[in-house]
Amino acid sequence: MKLGLAGHLTRSFIGSALTPLFLLAALAMGLVALMTLPREEEPQISVPMVDILVSAPGLRAEDAVKLVTEPLETIVKGIDGVEHVYSQTRDDRVMVTARFLVGTSSDAAVLRVHDKVRANMDRIPVGIPEPRIVGRGIDDVAIVALTLSPTPAEADHVTPADLSRVARELRAEVAKVEDVGLTYLVGETGDAIRVAPDPERLALYGVTLQQLAGKVTAANTALPTGLVREGGQQIEVVAGETLRTPADIGNLLLTSRDGRPVYVRDVADVAFATDNADLYASTVTRGEDGQPVRVPAVTLAVAKRAGSNAVTVAEEVLARVDSLKGSLIPEGIEVEVTRDYGETANEKANELLFHLGLATLSIIALVWLAIGRREALVVAVVIPVTILLTLFAANVMGYTLNRVSLFALIFSIGILVDDAIVVIENIARHWAMGDGRSRRDAAVDAVAEVGNPTIVATLTVVAALLPMLFVSGMMGPYMSPIPANASAAMIFSFFVAVIVTPWLMLKVAGNAPVHAHSPHHAGGALGRAYAAVARPILSSKAASWAFLLGVIALTVGSLALFWTKDVTVKLLPFDNKSELAVMIDLPEGASVEATDAAAQEVARVAFGMPEVVSVQTHAGTAAPFNFNGLVRHSYLRAEPQLGDVQLNLKPKGERDRPSHEIALDLRSRLAALTVPPGTSLKVVEPPPGPPVMATLLAEIYGPDADTRRAVASRVEEAVRSVPFVVDVDDSFGTPAPRLRTTISTDDLEFFHVEEKDVLDTLSILNGASTVGYSHRGGGRAAIPIVIERPRGEKVLDETALTTPIPANVLPGDRGVVELGDVIRTREETASFPIFRHNGRNAEMVTAELAGAFEAPLYGMLAVRDALDAQDWTGLPKPEIALHGQPEDESRPTLLWDGEWEVTWVTFRDMGAAFGVALLGIYILVVAQFGSFKLPLVILTPIPLTFIGILGGHWLFHAPFTATSMIGFIALAGIIVRNSILLVDFVRHAPREVPARGAPEDDEPDMAIVAPPPHEIPAPPLREDGRAPPDRNPDRGRVDPLQADPADGARGDDRRRRDPDRPDLPGARPLAPLRPRLLDAADRAGHPGDLPGVPNLRWRGGQPPDARGEPSTSGRRGAPQGSCRGRLRDVPGDAPAGGRDPDPVSRTSPCGHRSGRR
Template sequence: IAKRPGTNAVVIADKIIERLEQVRGSIFPADVEMSITRNYGETANEKANELLFHLGLATVSIVLLIWVAIGWREALVTLVVIPTTILLTLFASYIMGYTINRVSLFALIFSIGILVDDAIVVIENVARHWAMQDGRPRTQAAIEAVAEVGNPTIVATLTVIAALLPMLFVSGMMGPYMAPIPTNASAAMLFSFFVAVMLTPWLMMKFSGSGNGGLSHAHGDSHISRLGRMYMAVARPLLIRRWRSWMFLIVVAVATLGSMALLYTKNVTVKLLPFDNKTELQVVVDLPEGASVEETDRALGAIVQRLSDVPEIASFQTYAGTAAPFNFNGLVRHYYIRSSPELGDVQVNLVSKHDRSRTSHEIALDIRERLKGLDLPRGTAVKVVEPPPGPPVLATLLAEIYGPDPETRRAVATKVREAFESVPFIVDVDDSFGVQAQRVRLAINQDNLEYHRVEQSDVYDTVRALYAGPVVGYSHRGGGRHPIPIRLAPAKNEKVVNERTLATPVPANALPGERGVVELGDVVSVQNERASFPIFRHNGRAAEMVTGELAGAFEAPIYGMLAVAEAIEKADWGDVPKPTIALHGQPDDENTPTLLWDGEWEVTWVTFRDMGGAFIVAILGIYILVVAQFRSFKLPLVILTPIPLTLIGIMLGHSLFAAPFTATSMIGFIALAGIIVRNSILLVDFIRHARKPGRPLLDVLLEAGAIRFKPILLTALAAMIGAAVILADPIFQGLAISLLFGLASSTALTVLVIPAIYVVLRGGKEPAAANAPKAAQ
């Protein structure tokens, strides 16, 4: 049962179950057991409720953060701002045709940490101006506070949108899958700006009470907060001497480059998407061609018996010689055409993830180990298949072999399969051509045919009637109902070529008037031979395939590819030509063998290639925006400098959690470019406006950092809170790690690196060293 586009899977599933209970006893007998093995509506509802809980948790956490850092009235403002922006974003999502699903809800959770940034900046600046107690009316002070951060906030908001929107143009299967994230996040940022500059000041005025004082007592009499004074204590030693600033920048640069070494040492691996925690698995069984459906059923029964004591398994479903109801994975792997007698599937249904401690991936690894050494017919291929979290592929590791002729392709593919099997972490190895099955050919003996005066067509008709079971009549039922066809066909176990079938009479009436008969064995000869190899083509080009999955030390295709390439180099190829390895695109010349990597690698290549292009476009768009704001071509380079600093936290975070760097991690890295640049813009804009003729540069830098440190820290903490609530999700953990640890490292370093660059470029040899103690006070 498939749902129509735009309908609710949860509602449809509930109504189907209700309807089946209503027809119990009428459409099917009441004593027939009916059980639901897969309910994707229930799964979708469970995931949606979990994500909505995380959304509420993130909102409450950010409100509490503002309450502690600024005041309770400002927290009330935030409590109104966040739902307002989310509702506007949902409306925009509805207009754009998106539904509430797992990815779109993750986009909202991801957005909640950054959509409050503009409001935090405005709230903190208004509260700071009111806390100055300089005699200005509250309305005038609020207007001037919003105006002070207005222009940089506009540019900062546009930089985040510029960082996110290019990801919308990622091609391949991953593009539509991830599209809700840049779309909804960009809409949230746009709405958040208008809410921040229009609704937030009005709410501040409403919640402020009477008088000209500030909203809370946390500010005291000084315009420098306690956090600002802490910042000055840390920054002054680094900025007081130019050589110290140089040393600090060099250390930060070395740390950034050093963090990238974690990829080289494989402490951080690269993968398209991590494994999800599903409630189902599948064991796919391919017996040698020619095996009977009974043999296939016995093999499936042996597998079920071997796995029956796995505690997390709720039930099994076996399908022998017929296709199982295919899922998202089977759509690409073409499981719906698995209807030959030698093909079988075992659907493994797991208990709810709340009722087990192991993930479905850990259970799959256990199942794969348990099935080793199972007594199955020679040549049987058994694969443990996990539903993928993202775009499905034919196999995780897929090598396509091109060459001048079928014999060369199969010989090369056989050697490549040996290379696959030599790698410990490559499992479930198979190929596309397999082993030739035995078949029986009935060949007409032309000499005997002429001697017995038998027509070829009579031989063909006899064989067809013997094995195909022709229709010899109909049983008419009346009442407008279709008649029942009557067929004459032998039993299934009698459809063989033996003495009995060869004794079947064949009419010998080649000459008019003759009515003789001969036996089928008199005019045909029985030949045992090998069946032909299957033929596979990719885009019209003949190719053989070697497939495998990865489990163990590495689970990303790139590491399997490197290991196989090393095994190919070490192998003794003898008379078989060694193939040329290609990473992308079918070969132009097929006169020499070529190994083309496909499968998950192809999707990974396209995704990271397009995301890399999106990152370059994002940087260029941010640069243009900053140039337009500051009317300088050099100053934007200073503002963009903190972007690489995110790599320190990102790589250390992935290493700490033993998590692979995935496509969602890349999304977090690209989004961080906009988030970090907005902090740089706020800091640099304050520095530019605070610089006066004759005022020491060190005073300006320390004051700018001290005043801007609190809103920068609060916006970073808000985004980190939004990331922390999705840290446990297996798919979007990479995004959470990138935001959480990338923000932690880059925020701590940005407020120090930007002033240090100013000191290095403009500070002279001794930047106001004599006045430094006074400035720090």
């Protein structure tokens, strides 16, 4: 027998001392990998986004686009690796975002943008400051969020500034933990010395704001002025001293009026105040009475370094925080862990590892029941070894331990054990033959027998999975652990099956008999059930066609479930998270107080749900962003009209509802909330996969801004009409009101006022100007000195217009005039924001889906129907595009983006991967069987899997997702694997010849192996005509796998026990003896019954002569030299004119094939 690769490996390792060392090494490497693999909840997807922020003072949006945005887009688009360029242009400011290809290094992306922008600094227009470049990546997402807040008893004594001071010190301590990355504070405020000028008092004393700012700045200056020599020493001279207290600032002399000195305290109120007062951050918890209790809060967000273990970093950070309680963190301040991705990652990993172990135990139990306990013991070793080797490979390939990579192991555990089971069963079958071979030799022969088909079958599964590595877009790296880990598991399973499994079989077998499922028993109960179903179908052409048509009908019917929407399509199923968020967008121009009030109302509604533990509200500042916020740029939500509400839920083991149902409930409750007109409330769930800008995103392109906005408004109306579409919003909104201040050039000339002085006065009067810092000493942080009017008094009324500005009323006379003498004011509206995508102007309509359908496809179809029902008189109806920006912008176009784009790219690439997989499988099968038609038969069952897959989705009300598609592709490989093994077995199995007149029962009839006579040595006969015992059990044995099909030789393992025949003992299989018996009968010249075998007769003429030549006295009509002789079991004489009950074509002993009868 040719051993092949599998046989040679088995022969080399079955008795080698290296095998147990290999086993121990595999266990050790796998366990080390399991302990050292970084654990994360989701696969880390590198999607670098670099924001370029440009200030364009005084420019309206349409002017800034031409002067700043378009040139900057052109620069960024030429950077290597940039996939998309987005821009948002508003009055006075521009933001251009470069989104790089998935997998690009974040550091490399930022450096490329920096280099490109710096190389084009000469193109910056006059009056435009240098751009600010901010890079964000997946490693900037915080894995731990710590919210500091006072206890209810200390809430009146602990200020936000106190919390911020403790948070800053805590941040410095946490940064000392190894592998801690970016850290930042949310809701931070601080102490400041605020100088609040009073316009009336300024006018009374004739003091300008420029004088006030200049005096404080100059008085707060300290600098070295040189060196002096004194007493033989060289001493440095430092001039000036920084201001320490509000009193120091208030006592600064500004000028004199009527001989009386005028101090800063005479024209302004100077006091300690809170810096960053234009934001609100608080945490809301349940009080003792169950009612919400609000206290101020500051959140410390902690990210990790790239490649580090989220579980380890989170544990070390929390341990450091616990050690600081009571010392750095005072007793009156609580620290709540509002985000711990390390804990959730560890919980997810442990849960999946538990399911992995449960699946392993299930397979071991199944093998125990189906084959035997010794075989189950071998499987109990093989599966963990294969899994641990796969984890080692995952560690080498740079993957982490997350829910997707563990899903790959659970997904592959059912197929990685196939190789071992095939080898185990075949070894047990060979041992049960009892043909005199040693168990070691029989095991090597058994592995070699199934080696080639097992290799091809394993490669077909790998060929089905591996092309999924090349899925593009954000889903590519997200799903890459599945094909990579599953393919590695399959390859390792083969080597473990042919190296470790035979060695273990020898070790566990001992001297006890090993039982195999003999074909004589037709596969047990399952075999009998299969035979009962298959026999009627195969025996009748009508039944065969009926069965085939029924299968086709079921396949078509299962596919129709998509059309009827009984099975829906979705990118990924929802996950059960422990956090939710509500985004609050008030109309442009809303105050931060109004935003905070809306956030508190949302918190009150959220606490009506028992699953909510605590809520953090943010107004005028952004909450710590997650991966979803990274893509949606939520970290830029630092405007007064924007607010975030973060909901922390109970652990999923302590609540009855998943987070998605809680989100649906929250959305329905918020629908009844009274909010200011134009307010948008969006419930945001952490996505189960790669995030997008919005689940349903419509980009409207067109010839001009008015047409685009008009079409977008109609599209938004259509979207709102769909009942299962929620959280609808648009990108243009309502422009905010503005107050335009114009400067009269005539008045400037008349009063000899400089225009710069007017602008500086307006800037200080309406804004905030930091003029320096008050250094505290003693290791304390410096606090800023800010000139700013109180927020409640920031109005441009008659009092403010009395603010003096410098003027030369008469030549040589430096005086002042009132601000109102040189300016005029009028109300206007701001420009609409201008969005651009890859250089094309676009308006956007965003929405989410909730209810009956939660995939964008169904929302898109419903919106299309709603658009068709609208009256488009006077406005061109938009064309709908599913992929790719329009080339012709002369007509409106609606391009669907968002989750649909990810879905489209994912299923498109997975379909292409499936096609490549089929081609690879076809090539492998052609190489194995040497036929171009047989592989088509093997591939035929693949479409039939839809019956089970879609039927299961319909039965369990589950959407067909990308993971379902992965299962379908993998199942194709599994089906082909099984088909290869079955076809190979059929091709090498003996021809079954049912006995004439034998009863048809569940037991298969005896089969005869009829190899060419010249291949069988002729043993001597005893005097009674019976074959003597063969001292060499291997002589004359025909290997079924080595028989040439063209010669008609077919091996057979089947045996029949006959206790009444002493020459055929029950423990001895009949098949190995038949070739020698047939040759003996031929040499003896018996024309009828063979010696020693009753009722065994030649059919169709005499047996071949002793030289192996066919008899010339064959069947009537047979030409001379032809060989028509056949063998069959008959209970007695053949009935006259008896018809062969076996319709299958037979192979004659001389190798000629006969047709079907």
